[in-house]
Amino acid sequence: MTPAQFREEGKKIIDWIADYYEDIEKYPVLSQVQPGEIIGSLPESAPQKGETMDAMMCDLDEKIMPGITHWQSPNFFAYFNANTSFPSILGDLVSSGLGVQGMIWATSPAATEVETRVLDWLAEMMGMPESFKSTSTGGGVIQDTASTAALTVVIAARERATQFQSNEKGLDKKLVAYISSQTHSSLEKGIKIAGIGKANLRLIDVDENFALRTDLLEKQIQQDKANGFVPFFICGSVGTTSSTAIDPIRELGEIAKQENCWYHIDAAALGTAMICPEFRHFIDGAELADSYSFNPHKWMFTNFDCNVFWIANREELINTFSILPEYLRNKATESGEVFDYRDWHIQLGRRFRALKLWFVIRHYGVEGLQHHIREHVRLAQDFKTWVDESEDFEVVVKPLMNLVCFRHKASDESNMKLMNTINNSGKMYFTHTKLKGQVVLRMNIGQTNIEERHVKEAWELIQETAKNLS
Amino acid sequence: MTPAQFREEGKKIIDWIADYYEDIEKYPVLSQVQPGEIIGSLPESAPQKGETMDAMMCDLDEKIMPGITHWQSPNFFAYFNANTSFPSILGDLVSSGLGVQGMIWATSPAATEVETRVLDWLAEMMGMPESFKSTSTGGGVIQDTASTAALTVVIAARERATQFQSNEKGLDKKLVAYISSQTHSSLEKGIKIAGIGKANLRLIDVDENFALRTDLLEKQIQQDKANGFVPFFICGSVGTTSSTAIDPIRELGEIAKQENCWYHIDAAALGTAMICPEFRHFIDGAELADSYSFNPHKWMFTNFDCNVFWIANREELINTFSILPEYLRNKATESGEVFDYRDWHIQLGRRFRALKLWFVIRHYGVEGLQHHIREHVRLAQDFKTWVDESEDFEVVVKPLMNLVCFRHKASDESNMKLMNTINNSGKMYFTHTKLKGQVVLRMNIGQTNIEERHVKEAWELIQETAKNLS
Numbered sequence: 001m002t003p004a005q006f007r008e009e010g011k012k013i014i015d016w017i018a019d020y021y022e023d024i025e026k027y028p029v030l031s032q033v034q035p036g037e038i039i040g041s042l043p044e045s046a047p048q049k050g051e052t053m054d055a056m057m058c059d060l061d062e063k064i065m066p067g068i069t070h071w072q073s074p075n076f077f078a079y080f081n082a083n084t085s086f087p088s089i090l091g092d093l094v095s096s097g098l099g100v101q102g103m104i105w106a107t108s109p110a111a112t113e114v115e116t117r118v119l120d121w122l123a124e125m126m127g128m129p130e131s132f133k134s135t136s137t138g139g140g141v142i143q144d145t146a147s148t149a150a151l152t153v154v155i156a157a158r159e160r161a162t163q164f165q166s167n168e169k170g171l172d173k174k175l176v177a178y179i180s181s182q183t184h185s186s187l188e189k190g191i192k193i194a195g196i197g198k199a200n201l202r203l204i205d206v207d208e209n210f211a212l213r214t215d216l217l218e219k220q221i222q223q224d225k226a227n228g229f230v231p232f233f234i235c236g237s238v239g240t241t242s243s244t245a246i247d248p249i250r251e252l253g254e255i256a257k258q259e260n261c262w263y264h265i266d267a268a269a270l271g272t273a274m275i276c277p278e279f280r281h282f283i284d285g286a287e288l289a290d291s292y293s294f295n296p297h298k299w300m301f302t303n304f305d306c307n308v309f310w311i312a313n314r315e316e317l318i319n320t321f322s323i324l325p326e327y328l329r330n331k332a333t334e335s336g337e338v339f340d341y342r343d344w345h346i347q348l349g350r351r352f353r354a355l356k357l358w359f360v361i362r363h364y365g366v367e368g369l370q371h372h373i374r375e376h377v378r379l380a381q382d383f384k385t386w387v388d389e390s391e392d393f394e395v396v397v398k399p400l401m402n403l404v405c406f407r408h409k410a411s412d413e414s415n416m417k418l419m420n421t422i423n424n425s426g427k428m429y430f431t432h433t434k435l436k437g438q439v440v441l442r443m444n445i446g447q448t449n450i451e452e453r454h455v456k457e458a459w460e461l462i463q464e465t466a467k468n469l470s
Numbered sequence: 471m472t473p474a475q476f477r478e479e480g481k482k483i484i485d486w487i488a489d490y491y492e493d494i495e496k497y498p499v500l501s502q503v504q505p506g507e508i509i510g511s512l513p514e515s516a517p518q519k520g521e522t523m524d525a526m527m528c529d530l531d532e533k534i535m536p537g538i539t540h541w542q543s544p545n546f547f548a549y550f551n552a553n554t555s556f557p558s559i560l561g562d563l564v565s566s567g568l569g570v571q572g573m574i575w576a577t578s579p580a581a582t583e584v585e586t587r588v589l590d591w592l593a594e595m596m597g598m599p600e601s602f603k604s605t606s607t608g609g610g611v612i613q614d615t616a617s618t619a620a621l622t623v624v625i626a627a628r629e630r631a632t633q634f635q636s637n638e639k640g641l642d643k644k645l646v647a648y649i650s651s652q653t654h655s656s657l658e659k660g661i662k663i664a665g666i667g668k669a670n671l672r673l674i675d676v677d678e679n680f681a682l683r684t685d686l687l688e689k690q691i692q693q694d695k696a697n698g699f700v701p702f703f704i705c706g707s708v709g710t711t712s713s714t715a716i717d718p719i720r721e722l723g724e725i726a727k728q729e730n731c732w733y734h735i736d737a738a739a740l741g742t743a744m745i746c747p748e749f750r751h752f753i754d755g756a757e758l759a760d761s762y763s764f765n766p767h768k769w770m771f772t773n774f775d776c777n778v779f780w781i782a783n784r785e786e787l788i789n790t791f792s793i794l795p796e797y798l799r800n801k802a803t804e805s806g807e808v809f810d811y812r813d814w815h816i817q818l819g820r821r822f823r824a825l826k827l828w829f830v831i832r833h834y835g836v837e838g839l840q841h842h843i844r845e846h847v848r849l850a851q852d853f854k855t856w857v858d859e860s861e862d863f864e865v866v867v868k869p870l871m872n873l874v875c876f877r878h879k880a881s882d883e884s885n886m887k888l889m890n891t892i893n894n895s896g897k898m899y900f901t902h903t904k905l906k907g908q909v910v911l912r913m914n915i916g917q918t919n920i921e922e923r924h925v926k927e928a929w930e931l932i933q934e935t936a937k938n939l940s
Contacts, residue, residue, distance in 0.1 A: 101552045
């Protein structure tokens with residue numbers, strides 16, 4: 001494909017995407033295909049000869065689109081947000097076009113330095129502790145997902161707890177880690193990968209708001225120490241996946257300091273809200289944390305993948321992950337004046353992901369981002385009020401932010417049937433969880449293009465469907 | 471930004487990218503900036519108000535571009551290829567536009583099923599063993615990088631060796647792994663992360679072609695067993711990073727079977743060549759492997775990130791990484807009829823990366839891909855002949871494929887000076903390694919848009935610069 005052909009084909013695809021967003025509400029939000037339908041529609045072998053872009057785009061429309069669940073539809077209320085936005089798509093497009101490797105500073109200095117600067121911007125925008133800035137002892141790095149960030153920090157904590165001997169000699173201490181029963185599954189996955197073992201991960205029970213109970217944590221730590229275990233890691237969640245519960249961030253930090261544990265704050269879904277000063281009380285005590293992560297690719301209008309991960313003492317991270325094969329040796333690295341981000345995470349290769357974040361922040365501006373976050377929270381609180389006012393539904397846990405956990409006053413089966421009936425209609429898509437053993441419906445309100453009418457129509461549809469089912 | 475504005479801004483960026491590729495040879499290949507230059511040119515705080523795309527694109531040109539090293543320039547011969555191509559950029563653009571999450575089948579069935587089908591295509595295109603196909607016991611999955619693939623497989627191997635007890639109780643066996651002294655650093659990183667410890671990773675010495683010596687491997691295994699260690703993992707490289715050495719794939723597989731070790735083949739850079747049947751003798755014995763990975767984001771014209779990872783027995787992978795929190799429960803998963811790719815790797819979230827691979831394979835066709843690979847190998851062999859014919863330079867190791875390791879017949883310092891002088895001129899960019907303690911210059915020939923003239927001019931520049939320096 002020549003540049004001239006790329007101009008032509010590229011513009012067609014830009015139009016295709018614009019058309020998609022103009023028509024997005026016409027698609028069934030949840031894909032209605034059955035297992036095997038898509039794969040069965042595709043040839044069994046790759047073509048021998050090249051094909052035209054027109055042929056590919058035609059297949060995209062006819063064969064692929066029926067298998068898409070429309071995460072960017074304003075009628076998508078499921079799971080969590082995975083927002084994109086036009087400026088983000090364009091920033092990512094520039095990154096694809098440049099096609100540079102930012103594994104070390106020397107392989108494309110701008111990829112590293114823009115990332116460092118943009119993550120310092122974000123730290124400031126969110127009222128993060130000074131230590132998380134690159135100008136202090138710490139700094140930020142973009143990871144692909146919060147799962148990888150969680151694994152990264154578990155490994156760094158393991159190395160701190162073993163004086164970097166696990167990397168060298170293998171793990172031989174009885175380390176134990178502490179999370180709540182509501183903490184994201186990625187922490188369990190990280191603990192397993194790190195060789196620590198699920199049996200050495202303590203799931204501390206939660207209070208009535210599904211926040212970690214520090215009294216139980218302290219008791220468990222004392223018991224573990226008495227049994228010869230070494231507590232090494234505590235994770236506090238700012239917004240659990242099931243119900244947006246918020247752990248007591250300061251108290252956890254104080255316990256972590258006292259017990260010499262690494263303290264990580266996982267704010268994957270909710271972190272974006274810290275752009276608004278009125279929500280920062282949720283992270284009061286963040287200055288006690290060793291690390292903090294959140295996902296702009298959830299609520300901050302930045303397309304996947306883009307997790308932001310800050311560390312208070314970057315030396316610990318670099319000492320954990322540093323490698324330097326001969327073929328990557330260079331003057332800049334040896335001078336110590338630059339960051340080589342490959343030493344801040346698991347991967348070696350890395351794309352110029354900071355560009356999309358730079359585009360998003362500059363396009364919206366701090367005030368624009370604040371506006372959208374506040375609007376989403378307002379819509380969720382409206383929805384909560386409507387549920388409160390209805391006779392047939394109830395709110396299960398007070399919604400702190402933009403997720404409303406509620407249920408039809410009926411059996412678990414009825415609630416699942418209600419949800420599945422609505423989802424199968426294609427008109428909207430929402431999902432469930434279990435809290436205290438009970439099925440709970442989740443309305444997650446925060447899609448990039450959501451307006452009040454979408455939330456109102458969703459509530460009407462839920463009520464109407466419930467009536468028809470009963 | 472409205473869809474109408476996106477049409478306008480998007481088309482400008484398509485033109486910007488086309489212009490970039492038309493002008494790419496005018497840029498200095500290696501960025502000439504000093505540490506801190508880029509970051510110093512950017513504001514210290516994020517803007518409060520939103521800015522225009524024009525302002526951002528202007529900063530991109532003026533502030534960012536000087537900090538870019540041009541990996542997509544046909545005069546880029548450094549490190550390894552990190553090729554992109556126009557069809558790949560467009561496939562990735564569609565993926566950004568759709569913005570779907572493919573973490574499980576149910577969250578967007580097409581994202582899973584296109585990936586499964588395209589990886590089966592690739593397995594067939596490359597003469598992979600039947601067991602690697604989804605229609606058999608195995609299957610393929612896209613990982614971000616070969617580093618992550620390496621970690622994934624180390625963990626799966628650890629679990630096999632400990633009857634899945636390390637995940638549960640933590641690692642308490644004395645496991646040992648085997649690679650060569652030339653194997654990629656990602657294996658060492660994976661072994662450390664897995665809690666096995668660098669001390670339990672044996673770096674087996676290599677022969678005169680820098681391939682792993684199986685006689686030394688067998689000796690080491692026997693010695694380890696006698697000392698109470700449990701051998702659990704062997705990695706064979708098809709194309710080492712330094713010199714494209716190829717380990718004895720079949721022999722390693724036989725030893726692995728005999729010693730009950732997991733056998734992984736790392737073909738990160740060279741794997742693409744298997745599209746051409748005449749190169750498949752390099753992977754003779756691949757049917758003995760438990761897993762295999764290569765990077766379409768290196769030599770296969772697919773932009774980063776896109777590592778392809780095949781496994782012979784997917785159950786082992788799924789049993790290692792599976793998680794199922796309540797909020798992700800769904801009918802399709804419970805039916806067992808679908809793949810949930812989150813259980814095939816470390817991350818939970820995943821973007822629709824198969825689209826770009828689908829675009830690339832269909833655009834080029836198998837024959838088109840073969841044509842480019844053969845052309846790159848031919849150009850590298852020509853370069854090798856020119857070096858052989860010169861009096862002042864020598865080939866250090868016979869180039870098997872598209873990487874030529876050579877040196878000026880002079881001191882290490884002279885070779886480094888030669889390389890740095892050329893790189894600082896901006897006319898081309900190539901890098902070095904050390905083989906047998908000696909500095910070696912590397913010409914990696916395989917950029918998407920490379921033509922014969924680029925290789926000829928590079929060789930002339932190298933000769934001329936050497937003359938001027940001596």
